[in-house]
Amino acid sequence: MNVKHLIDRAVREYPNHMAVVYKDIRRTFRELDRRVNSLARALRSLGLRKGDRVGILLRNCCEFIEIDFALSKTGIVRVPLNARLTGSDHEYMLNDAEAETLIYGEGFREVVKAIRPRLQRVKRFIEVSEGLSREDRSEALDYEALIQANPSDETPQAEIDEEDLHTLFYTSGTTGKPKGAMLTQKSWANVAINLLLDYGPVTESDVILNTQPLSHGAGFFVLPYFVRGATNVLIPEFKPSLVFETIEREKVTVLKLVPSMLYQLLDAPEKTRYNLTSLHSIIYGGSPIAVPRLIEALRFFGQKLVQLYGQAEAPMCISTLSKSDHLLEGSPEVLKRLSSAGKPCVNVEVRVVNEEGKDLRPGEVGEVIVRGYHIMKGYWKLPEATAEVLRDGWVHTGDLGYFDEGGFLFLVDRKRDVIISGAFNIYPKEIEDVIVTHPKVKEAAVIGVPDEKWGEAVKAVVVPKEGVEIDPEEIIEHCRQHLASFKKPKSVDFVKELPRNPYGKVQKTVLREPYWKGLDRRIH
Numbered sequence: 001m002n003v004k005h006l007i008d009r010a011v012r013e014y015p016n017h018m019a020v021v022y023k024d025i026r027r028t029f030r031e032l033d034r035r036v037n038s039l040a041r042a043l044r045s046l047g048l049r050k051g052d053r054v055g056i057l058l059r060n061c062c063e064f065i066e067i068d069f070a071l072s073k074t075g076i077v078r079v080p081l082n083a084r085l086t087g088s089d090h091e092y093m094l095n096d097a098e099a100e101t102l103i104y105g106e107g108f109r110e111v112v113k114a115i116r117p118r119l120q121r122v123k124r125f126i127e128v129s130e131g132l133s134r135e136d137r138s139e140a141l142d143y144e145a146l147i148q149a150n151p152s153d154e155t156p157q158a159e160i161d162e163e164d165l166h167t168l169f170y171t172s173g174t175t176g177k178p179k180g181a182m183l184t185q186k187s188w189a190n191v192a193i194n195l196l197l198d199y200g201p202v203t204e205s206d207v208i209l210n211t212q213p214l215s216h217g218a219g220f221f222v223l224p225y226f227v228r229g230a231t232n233v234l235i236p237e238f239k240p241s242l243v244f245e246t247i248e249r250e251k252v253t254v255l256k257l258v259p260s261m262l263y264q265l266l267d268a269p270e271k272t273r274y275n276l277t278s279l280h281s282i283i284y285g286g287s288p289i290a291v292p293r294l295i296e297a298l299r300f301f302g303q304k305l306v307q308l309y310g311q312a313e314a315p316m317c318i319s320t321l322s323k324s325d326h327l328l329e330g331s332p333e334v335l336k337r338l339s340s341a342g343k344p345c346v347n348v349e350v351r352v353v354n355e356e357g358k359d360l361r362p363g364e365v366g367e368v369i370v371r372g373y374h375i376m377k378g379y380w381k382l383p384e385a386t387a388e389v390l391r392d393g394w395v396h397t398g399d400l401g402y403f404d405e406g407g408f409l410f411l412v413d414r415k416r417d418v419i420i421s422g423a424f425n426i427y428p429k430e431i432e433d434v435i436v437t438h439p440k441v442k443e444a445a446v447i448g449v450p451d452e453k454w455g456e457a458v459k460a461v462v463v464p465k466e467g468v469e470i471d472p473e474e475i476i477e478h479c480r481q482h483l484a485s486f487k488k489p490k491s492v493d494f495v496k497e498l499p500r501n502p503y504g505k506v507q508k509t510v511l512r513e514p515y516w517k518g519l520d521r522r523i524h
Contacts, residue, residue: 004073014229017020042146050075057104080215084502162186180380190374194317204229350371419448449515460489
């Protein structure tokens with residue numbers, strides 16, 4: 001099984017269906033495929049061959065999908081770059097990947113110009129016009145001109161093995177330099193199959209709105225919906241009003257976003273002005289969701305939410321909390337499952353193990369490990385890091401969790417974020433989940449800070465809701481009412497916002513740094 005097969009099959013099955021919509025551009029499967037085949041021919045004419053790496057630096061647009069599919073059909077390896085990262089980040093990833101070609105949007109011209117002298121291998125630059133001036137391309141080739149000069153209706157002939165590298169998917173780098181997770185043709189195809197199995201059913205009448213960057217999570221959702229003849233709708237950036245307008249205009253049936261985006265939709269004053277009745281599924285994931293806000297979303301949108309849990313090393317599909325498990329009524333045990341990550345995906349094996357690799361009983365906390373056809377082959381050029389994470393075919397996620405008696409997976413925290421205070425292991429997420437139930441709190445992060453007596457003490461960093469004031473003792477007392485005494489924060493800081501990386505994840509290393517700076521020994 002390879003990705004080329006899935007693309008070609010969909011084009012044969014749904015030639016006249018609408019494949020992609022972006023602004024005023026609308027392309028059928030056949031029209032899109034012609035451009036994909038022309039681009040594939042152009043890339044080959046430039047000397048690119050199977051296994052070569054191509055960097056992609058674009059915001060969401062039709063061309064992103066064309067590039068993805070052309071590379072998939074020719075066996076050229078895609079290296080997607082998050083547009084929100086800095087030029088130095090892009091420079092590092094392109095050099096690490098040993099990319100020889102960079103395709104970038106015109107809006108990134110200055111970024112590319114700045115890093116170009118330090119790119120060690122890149123010798124081909126292709127610029128995608130975004131309607132701005134075409135002057136001063138710095139010798140870059142014009143994307144559209146390449147397609148027009150290489151017209152082709154025929155899919156590229158290529159011998160592609162399922163174990164061939166498809167994507168270098170760089171991690172968010174929360175624990176150091178980003179690592180390139182090697183995803184094979186088999187990995188990418190099986191992510192699509194897993195998404196169809198666990199987040200479907202998908203039909204040719206579906207319309208999915210991709211609100212996230214295609215360089216990251218949303219990129220995995222293009223293929224499964226394409227395979228089923230559905231329409232992929234893209235927007236250039238996330239704005240609540242634009243999302244609502246697009247849902248109403250395009251009759252969007254599926255919305256894919258991260259929790260912070262969902263919060264913005266819920267907080268938007270215009271949310272009741274639009275017709276959102278076409279929506280039947282809202283797929284969310286990528287970071288923890290606050291249960292009070294999840295309940296708010298269920299009350300506004302209805303029982304349409306689906307949660308996914310995955311990571312770069314096991315993309316999108318570790319477990320899922322289905323629509324039917326998003327319940328607002330039931331026993332305490334059933335209601336508690338709103339805070340779970342759901343059940344393991346159909347085509348994936350998930351275990352919770354101790355330090356010796358032994359399976360734990362329900363309720364016992366251990367590391368979540370995963371096995372499936374979609375997992376990474378390893379980290380690019382990092383055999384030691386690969387051996388640490390990938391053992392005997394199992395990805396060791398670094399996430400701590402447990403199963404309940406019903407088989408639902410509960411994530412407790414990241415191993416590296418556990419606070420060790422005295423003889424106790426304290427899980428920040430448990431405390432954060434309590435703090436965000438306070439009516440004056442918008443967001444919270446909990447970290448460990450140095451303590452002479454206990455080694456580490458619990459500190460809460462809290463973002464209050466707009467226009468309200470909170471006393472630290474209110475937060476501590478709120479935690480005292482819901483948590484064991486040793487878990488409550490010893491101190492509370494208030495901030496306007498939490499530091500996040502370009503992938504939207506809270507940077508606890510940034511929060512911890514002022515307190516641990518200059519110390520010889522750090523517990524984490």
